[in-house]
Amino acid sequence: MSVVAASLAAAAFGAGDFLGGVAARRLDWRAVVLVALGSGLPVLGMAAYCLDETSGVSLPLLWCLCAGLGFALGVSLLYRALAEGRMTEVAPITAIVAITVPAVVDVLTGKALTGHLAIGLVAACLSAVLLSGLGGQREAVQNRSGVIVAIVAGLGLAIFYIGLDQVDAAGAGVRGVLAIRATAFVAVAAFALRRGSCSFKPRSLGMAVAAGLLDGTANLLLMIAFATGGLAETSAIASLYPGATILLAIAILHERPSSIQGIGLLLAAPAIFLLKAG
Template identity: 35%
Template structure:
């Protein structure tokens, strides 16, 4: 069940990034990121009202820290997508979001089996290959920086979310989205970028945010039922969903490296599930 939930999280993130990426490329990343957080907040509040739970102060603190990571990850990922640097931002952010929670999980006492470790190791190049796009020139430093910052942000999001207790309900996740929204407003203001939505297409970010909210819930449930390291690695396979969706909807061609990455993604899932 933990593996299935993590895969649901990866699929939700992949579709969310596809929707938000299209909206960001057509307009601006910052309003899309803001509306995405707004949509995620609505989804989280609805869940919290239906399943209130009993969050401790520590759970809320972890939720707030996750919000900082989520806001940071979304902002820089969307900025990278808006600039057309998918081949740089996606692989770096996905690998970064997987590595940090693995380190946190191992440091906190988790001990994945050898088979799971093989799957985790296979996931890193799988994420990279799936997200690769042929390019005429070397990736710029802006794309590299976006990927690094997004990866750190999502790594913090996953690591902190994994610390929320299973009795806490969903109010910590609602706080996560609220903090993410505030972080994006503060960051965009500091960078002198407009964050207030001004085009109808930017509200597609709200749909992406609802999907992201589902992804966070699935990840939280997965980390409660299994290892944080496993949940984070499987969730970080989300670029595979983005690529497949681009093939089906936009009729983009899967290149050889992406095809190899998809095969490695399947292998990683099988190994982690078997372990």
């Protein structure tokens, strides 16, 4: 169940990034992030009201705060990279960081590193590298600022994964996901409105809203995945979201992936199988 939920979360994250990326090329990226984060709140609120059965459980506020700030940081930098046209370089590097940091934390906190898990983590990282097309592009990620953006975004998403896992372990349920999302929205709103540079164009708002709904759905799926699976493998599978983004770019924008990226897509499947076995 955890592998299915994490895989669906990766697909939802990837689709949301695709839509958000298209919108971010037409609007200020801060506006896109703000709308995307805000649009998921009503859905999560209704889910918390209708489905959640943890009303007697206290929210782990510190972990909700950490996870929310991590999500805000990771998503904001990803959308900034999308707006600047560096998706193929930045997103997979972000995914690698988001895979490895939770795995290290999982091992340091006592989880046994089985052979299947170790090989699966390596396969997932290699898949992310190949999805970036780094092996076939001489000019990829030569800009130091692009590397910094990728690493910091990955750290933000890693903090989100770790925090979400702790919120789930505390039994906070959907209310915890809602608190995380609300924290992220407030953080982005404070930054975006302070800059005073947000512009809103109706033609692109629909894509930003759809991106937010997909991200909110992915948050719920991740909560389900963490409830039944480990931190390392769940985070690794969820961090394969660039594959969904690339597939949508092929189908809708008619972009042609390189042979290196094709191999990366094929490698994602055995990576998920090995992580499930681990």
